[in-house]
Amino acid sequence: MPQLHLLNKVADHPRFTQCLNQTHAGDSIALTESGVLALPTGIDWPEGVVIYALSADLEARGLGPLELPPFVHVIGYEQLVDLTLSTDKVVCW
Amino acid sequence: MDSPPPQSFALVITGAPYSSQAPQTALNFAEAAIRAGHKVNQVFLYGDGVHLASNFASPPSDESDWPALWRVFIESHQIPATCCVASALRRGLLDETESRRYEKTGANVTAPYAIAGLGEWLESTLNSSRTLYFNPDH
Numbered sequence: 001m002p003q004l005h006l007l008n009k010v011a012d013h014p015r016f017t018q019c020l021n022q023t024h025a026g027d028s029i030a031l032t033e034s035g036v037l038a039l040p041t042g043i044d045w046p047e048g049v050v051i052y053a054l055s056a057d058l059e060a061r062g063l064g065p066l067e068l069p070p071f072v073h074v075i076g077y078e079q080l081v082d083l084t085l086s087t088d089k090v091v092c093w
Numbered sequence: 094m095d096s097p098p099p100q101s102f103a104l105v106i107t108g109a110p111y112s113s114q115a116p117q118t119a120l121n122f123a124e125a126a127i128r129a130g131h132k133v134n135q136v137f138l139y140g141d142g143v144h145l146a147s148n149f150a151s152p153p154s155d156e157s158d159w160p161a162l163w164r165v166f167i168e169s170h171q172i173p174a175t176c177c178v179a180s181a182l183r184r185g186l187l188d189e190t191e192s193r194r195y196e197k198t199g200a201n202v203t204a205p206y207a208i209a210g211l212g213e214w215l216e217s218t219l220n221s222s223r224t225l226y227f228n229p230d231h
Contacts, residue, residue, distance in 0.1 A: 008118075008230040033114045033230040056121065077125035084223050085100050085131075092226035 002026045004087040008033035011041055019093045023049050030075070030083060033057050040067045054080060100222035101132040103214075106142035108229035110159035111152070116145050119227040120163060127170060135217035136167060136174040138206070141229065143181045146174075146206040149199075167205045173217070176208045 007029055009016045016038065023029060025048025031038065032054045040063065045051055052073045058064075068074070075083070084090050104123060108115025123133050138145055150160040167174045176186060181202065182195075188208050192200040202208055218224045 006225070008114075008228065010230070013231075032118060035230070077121050078129060080122065081126045081129055081131065084102075084225060090223055090225060092228060 001088045002028070003089045003091055004083055005029045006084075006090060006092045007031055007035040009093060010034045011038040011043055015093045019091075020046055022091075025049065028052060028083065028087065030054065030080060031057075032080075034061075036061060036063060039063065039069060039072060042069075045071075052080075052083065099130045099132065101134045101220070102126055103135045103137065103218045103221035103224040104133060105137045105139055105224065105226045106145060107140040107226060109141035109144040110150070112141070113229035113231065115142065115227040115229055116159045116163060117157070120159070120166060122225070122227075123166065133170065133172050134221045135214070136163075136172055137177065137214045137217075138175070138180070139177045140180050141184070142227075143176045143184055143186045146176045146181070146186055147201045148203055149201040164205065172205075174206045175214060176202055176206050177214075178208050178210050181208050 005019050005023055005027060007016065007019050019029070023046045028050045030052040036053045036057045039053060050073065051071060052075050055074050055076055058074065104119055106115050106119050110116045126133060145160055145163055147160055152158050181187070182191060186202050187195065187197055187200050188202040189200045191208060
């Protein structure tokens with residue numbers, strides 16, 4: 001059953017690691033708030049997982065397109081709303 | 094991505110204004126949901142999130158007034174909004190009734206917020222398509 005993970009923690013927060021450990025192929029991760037700071041760090045994202053990042057939080061933290069890995073989908077709040085409804089379950093970390 | 098048919102959300106805010114981004118993120122999400130034709134069934138403030146209900150918050154005029162912005166949003170869309178009683182009392186968030194009960198001199202929780210227990214909240218989550226938690230990012 002595909003899940004959406006809403007992840008707002010920085011990469012060294014215990015819940016960030018817990019989220020990655022409980023994410024499976026077919027799931028999605030939507031990075032919000034300080035969660036977007038993990039994007040330029042080159043961490044290993046789980047295979048088969050789609051990564052989204054909230055544009056307002058990227059902008060607030062000075063992260064432009066050049067700082068982002070190419071696989072990231074930048075979304076607005078409207079798309080985030082759609083995402084929460086398009087998966088069977090949403091996990092808020 | 095096709096827009097899904099109208100759905101309903103129950104939103105839980107557990108992060109306080111000014112020490113977390115949770116109230117801001119939740120408000121942006123709720124506004125986007127309503128713009129898309131969905132409904133917000135219930136807002137529930139839990140843990141440090143109860144500080145959002147304080148009528149006494151008085152931020153500087155050049156900063157966002159999250160308690161006031163949320164109050165306007167809740168009232169304009171007539172969304173039931175609940176403060177968890179256990180979280181509220183121990184953080185000094187009191188309505189008139191609780192203020193009298195504990196013999197305090199002020200009440201900082203007024204309409205549109207109600208102080209209530211988890212039962213009412215549970216019922217609203219059962220009637221919503223999704224329940225989302227807006228937690229502090231620290």
